[in-house]
Amino acid sequence: MRRNNYPYQPLNQQPSGSNPHPASHDSLEAENEQAAEELKQKIGALKSLTIDIGNEVRYQDKLLRGIDDDMDRTSGFLGNTMTRVVRLAKQGGGARQMCYMFLFVLVVFFILWLTLKFK
Numbered sequence: 001m002r003r004n005n006y007p008y009q010p011l012n013q014q015p016s017g018s019n020p021h022p023a024s025h026d027s028l029e030a031e032n033e034q035a036a037e038e039l040k041q042k043i044g045a046l047k048s049l050t051i052d053i054g055n056e057v058r059y060q061d062k063l064l065r066g067i068d069d070d071m072d073r074t075s076g077f078l079g080n081t082m083t084r085v086v087r088l089a090k091q092g093g094g095a096r097q098m099c100y101m102f103l104f105v106l107v108v109f110f111i112l113w114l115t116l117k118f119k
Contacts, residue, residue, distance in 0.1 A: 089098050
């Protein structure tokens with residue numbers, strides 16, 4: 001299969017009865033050597049690129065596993081906290097404490113929003 005961007009153009013073929021010129025054979029040999037050297041460089045670049053991609057994939061996998069572990073820990077922490085909040089709400093005077101806590105959370109989020117907006 002011939003590619004459009006490939007610069008190689010074949011030489012005219014000699015009839016089967018005539019002897020090929022040594023100069024044309026040498027030029028073909030030199031062209032083949034040059035093409036082989038270019039191919040070797042491209043293969044080296046591809047090898048380097050695949051090694052870099054593999055390293056990046058391993059690094060990203062490590063980061064994702066760390067994030068997954070952090071999310072599991074946070075989920076457990078949040079679950080324990082919510083259990084405590086529900087238990088606190090069921091105790092006497094819990095509705096009043098829940099209202100104060102809700103207002104506290106709203107004030108904190110409002111302050112954070114203002115801080116981020118005007119930063």
